[in-house]
Amino acid sequence: MGLWYDETYADKVRLSLKVSRTLHREQSDLQRIEIVDTEAMGRTLILDDVFMTSERDEHYYHEMLVHPALTTTPRIARVLIIGGGDGGTAREVLRHPEVERVDMVEIDGRVVEACKAHLPNFGAWDDPRLRVEIGDGVAYARDADVDPYDVVLLDGTDPVGPGEGLFDEAFYRGVRRLLTPHGTFALQSESPFLMRDVFLDIQATLGRIFGRVHPYFGPAPIYNAGPWSWTFASHEVDPMAIDSARARRAELTAKYYNADIHRASFAVPNDLR
Amino acid sequence: MGLWYDETYADKVRLSLKVSRTLHREQSDLQRIEIVDTEAMGRTLILDDVFMTSERDEHYYHEMLVHPALTTTPRIARVLIIGGGDGGTAREVLRHPEVERVDMVEIDGRVVEACKAHLPNFGAWDDPRLRVEIGDGVAYARDADVDPYDVVLLDGTDPVGPGEGLFDEAFYRGVRRLLTPHGTFALQSESPFLMRDVFLDIQATLGRIFGRVHPYFGPAPIYNAGPWSWTFASHEVDPMAIDSARARRAELTAKYYNADIHRASFAVPNDLR
Numbered sequence: 001m002g003l004w005y006d007e008t009y010a011d012k013v014r015l016s017l018k019v020s021r022t023l024h025r026e027q028s029d030l031q032r033i034e035i036v037d038t039e040a041m042g043r044t045l046i047l048d049d050v051f052m053t054s055e056r057d058e059h060y061y062h063e064m065l066v067h068p069a070l071t072t073t074p075r076i077a078r079v080l081i082i083g084g085g086d087g088g089t090a091r092e093v094l095r096h097p098e099v100e101r102v103d104m105v106e107i108d109g110r111v112v113e114a115c116k117a118h119l120p121n122f123g124a125w126d127d128p129r130l131r132v133e134i135g136d137g138v139a140y141a142r143d144a145d146v147d148p149y150d151v152v153l154l155d156g157t158d159p160v161g162p163g164e165g166l167f168d169e170a171f172y173r174g175v176r177r178l179l180t181p182h183g184t185f186a187l188q189s190e191s192p193f194l195m196r197d198v199f200l201d202i203q204a205t206l207g208r209i210f211g212r213v214h215p216y217f218g219p220a221p222i223y224n225a226g227p228w229s230w231t232f233a234s235h236e237v238d239p240m241a242i243d244s245a246r247a248r249r250a251e252l253t254a255k256y257y258n259a260d261i262h263r264a265s266f267a268v269p270n271d272l273r
Numbered sequence: 274m275g276l277w278y279d280e281t282y283a284d285k286v287r288l289s290l291k292v293s294r295t296l297h298r299e300q301s302d303l304q305r306i307e308i309v310d311t312e313a314m315g316r317t318l319i320l321d322d323v324f325m326t327s328e329r330d331e332h333y334y335h336e337m338l339v340h341p342a343l344t345t346t347p348r349i350a351r352v353l354i355i356g357g358g359d360g361g362t363a364r365e366v367l368r369h370p371e372v373e374r375v376d377m378v379e380i381d382g383r384v385v386e387a388c389k390a391h392l393p394n395f396g397a398w399d400d401p402r403l404r405v406e407i408g409d410g411v412a413y414a415r416d417a418d419v420d421p422y423d424v425v426l427l428d429g430t431d432p433v434g435p436g437e438g439l440f441d442e443a444f445y446r447g448v449r450r451l452l453t454p455h456g457t458f459a460l461q462s463e464s465p466f467l468m469r470d471v472f473l474d475i476q477a478t479l480g481r482i483f484g485r486v487h488p489y490f491g492p493a494p495i496y497n498a499g500p501w502s503w504t505f506a507s508h509e510v511d512p513m514a515i516d517s518a519r520a521r522r523a524e525l526t527a528k529y530y531n532a533d534i535h536r537a538s539f540a541v542p543n544d545l546r
Contacts, residue, residue, distance in 0.1 A: 004287065012312035014277065014289040015497070039285035040467075057466070057499065193330070193494055194313075219492070221466055221499030224288070226330065227492040255544040264537035271528040 005036060005044075007051050007224070009194070015051065015224035017041060023118045028110035030162045035118040041222060043119055045086055047111070048161055053086055057221040058122065061188070062088035063250070063257035064218045064230055064265065065153055069186040070096050071246040071262065073237050075150045077101065080178060082137035082166070084155035085111035087123020093153070094124045095253060096246060102130045103146075107162050109134035138165040141174025148180040154187035159198065167198070169205045172233075176209055184234045189215060191225035192272055199229055199272075211235045215272070216265040218256070227269075239266055278309060278317075280324050280497070282467070288324065288497040290314060296391045301383035303435045308391040314495060316392055318359055320384070321434055326359055330494040331395065334461070335361035336523070336530035337491045337503055337538065338426055342459040343369050344519040344535065346510050348423045350374065353451060355410035355439070357428035358384035360396020366426070367397045368526060369519060375403045376419075380435050382407040411438040414447025421453040427460035432471065440471075442478050445506075449482055457507045462488060464498035465545055472502055472545075484508045488545070489538040491529070500542075512539055 008014040017038040024035040034046040042055030053061065066089055070076055077100040079093050085106040093102050106112055112132060116125055124130065133140075137156070152175050157163035165171055175185050185206075192199040192215070199215070206213045210233040220228035232239045240263060247259040281287040290311040297308040307319040315328030326334060339362055343349055350373040352366050358379040366375050379385055385405060389398055397403065406413075410429070425448050430436035438444055448458050458479075465472040465488075472488070479486045483506040493501035505512045513536060520532040 002284075006289075010313075011275075012291045013314075014287075014291075016279075016287040016289065018285045018287075040283075041286075060499070193492065219466065219500040224497065226333070226494030251543055256542045258540075258543045258546070260540040261542060264540035267531075267533040267537035269529045269534060270524055270531045273531070 005038070005046065007049060009224070013224065017044065017051070024114045026110060026114070028108055030108045033110055033114050035114055044222070045115065045119065047157060050158065051222045052157070053088065054222050055119070055121065058088050059255040060219050060221070061228070062092050063254050064216070065089055065155060065186060065188060066092035067247070067250045067254070067257045068216060068230070068232055068239055068262055068265070069151050069153065069184040071242050071250060072239055073151050073184040074182050075180070078147065078149045079103070080105070080149040080152045082140070082152065082154050082156065083107070083163070084153070086115045086119060087112075087125060089153055089155045090130055091122060091124040094127045094129060095250060098246070099129060104130065104132045105135050105137045105140045106132065107134070107136055138171050138174070141171055141178060144178065146178070148183065149178050150180055150183050152179055152183065152185045154185070156188070158190070167202065169208065172206060172209050181235055182237065184232060184237045185210065186230060186232050189229045189231040191223065191227060192217070192229050192269070193226035195225065202231060206231060206233045209233075212237065214239050214266055215268065217267075217269070218265050278311070278319065280322060282497070286497065290317065290324070297387045299383060299387070301381055303381045306383055306387050308387055317495070318388065318392065320430060323431065324495045325430070326361065327495050328392070328394065331361050332528040333492050333494070334501070335365045336527050337489070338362055338428060338459060338461060339365035340520070340523045340527070340530045341489060341503070341505055341512055341535055341538070342424050342426065342457040344515050344523060345512055346424050346457040347455050348453070351420065351422045352376070353378070353422040353425045355413070355425065355427050355429065356380070356436070357426070359388045359392060360385075360398060362426055362428045363403055364395060364397040367400045367402060368523060371519070373402060377403065377405045378408050378410045378413045379405065380407070380409055411444050411447070414444055414451060417451065419451070421456065422451050423453055423456050425452055425456065425458045427458070429461070431463070440475065442481065445479060445482050454508055455510065457505060457510045458483065459503060459505050462502045462504040464496065464500060465490070465502050465542070466499035468498065475504060479504060479506045482506070485510065487512050487539055488541065490540070490542070491534075491538050
């Protein structure tokens with residue numbers, strides 16, 4: 001018994017986590033933000049009733065979004081994160097000393113404030129290389145007048161609510177505009193098991209814009225969707241060309257990622273070939 | 274709304290599936306057996322309130338239990354399955370024409386009958402190479418007076434209820450007794466995320482009995498436990514020495530398995546090295 005938080009997907013499957021304490025709850029201009037303590041997953045961020053990330057499982061998602069791109073892109077001085085308000089993606093990016101500047105464009109400043117207060121192990125907020133801008137990532141990709149980035153990471157939500165425009169071809173074209181010719185775009189691309197159509201649509205759309213598009217796979221327990229996917233898109237970067245010094249450095253702190261896992265994650269399941 | 278089936282793990286995390294129809298429900302001498310139609314996972318087998326397998330996700334589990342051992346063990350004429358009453362493991366084993374005989378020792382004959390009636394796509398029950406014996410796998414491993422097997426596959430439940438003895442060192446020694454010196458033992462070995470201690474204990478126990486012990490990893494959505502694991506144990510078989518003709522044949526029908534996935538699945542997460 002006790003208090004349980006339920007996330008129901010498409011009225012057919014539901015994940016529930018037992019909650020020991022509610023740490024934060026507010027309605028921002030964009031969404032409902034909750035941070036709770038759960039017995040199974042530790043502190044857990046919930047946006048509009050959807051489990052986003054937790055202390056116990058966030059390493060899978062953040063390490064796999066960040067390190068494949070950061071260990072293979074030739075130059076990684078300038079990195080853009082779109083979304084990523086919990087801070088975990090920035091933390092992993094900033095583990096690489098070659099990174100000189102990280103711009104994070106997060107649409108909801110209240111998420112950043114709540115996570116700074118209640119998920120202190122997620123972020124690297126005090127790193128002087130990090131600059132946080134509260135704004136719309138879609139507009140930023142379309143309009144921002146900035147030097148190009150070596151790596152762009154999309155750390156967004158599902159294609160509903162504030163994250164909706166982050167799955168459009170127009171947005172991906174904006175990302176391409178912001179990248180150097182030798183740059184890499186990495187993004188979460190949903191579950192190929194539970195959301196196969198969305199996964200395939202992301203691959204097809206990116207294929208019209210980038211010369212090389214490679215999905216890769218790994219666990220993301222809190223998404224309750226079987227295998228999770230990310231996608232590595234670029235004009236010319238080979239996701240297997242791992243800089244071994246950078247990979248070894250990532251391995252110093254990583255719980256999931258290492259160079260073997262990196263290579264393995266790009267193996268494509270037989271029904272997705 | 275509607276009818277939902279809940280599986281709660283350790284009073285802290287719960288997976289619920291919406292049920293459209295109950296096809297079978299009985300209390301056998303050993304356990305409660307239910308087969309239901311679910312919207313998310315298709316027909317689903319439930320034993321003692323735990324989701325065992327479903328039409329939509331069973332391929333991950335069965336292909337990964339079977340094909341790594343069947344594509345690498347030099348000779349695969351004689352195969353023993355302990356458990357496996359739903360039939361999916363036998364079906365995948367029997368895809369290999371080099372297999373001459375499969376003995377399945379399943380403790381609960383009522384599971385076999387229920388699955389034959391309601392999960393017809395799981396089994397290959399009419400294959401003349403398959404012999405089903407209803408009995409205790411632990412006693413069989415300890416006492417059976419049979420020619421040795423080339424491959425032994427353990428397709429059991431969690432370490433509670435009828436499956437309890439299948440996690441003991443004594444049982445693993447019985448399996449070794451039944452194997453040829455060039456044989457392979459493959460088994461499901463729980464979630465390294467949600468049941469890390471059980472996973473590590475299985476590795477340590479097998480390491481006292483077999484010369485080579487290699488865990489491998491993949492999705493198993495219905496177990497709601499993040500990454501799942503299997504373990505490949507032998508005296509001398511190299512799990513990377515894939516017979517490419519056998520792998521290509523498995524790929525003809527596999528939804529998840531292929532030779533790339535096989536190799537990739539043996540990459541070990543950083544915190545389990």
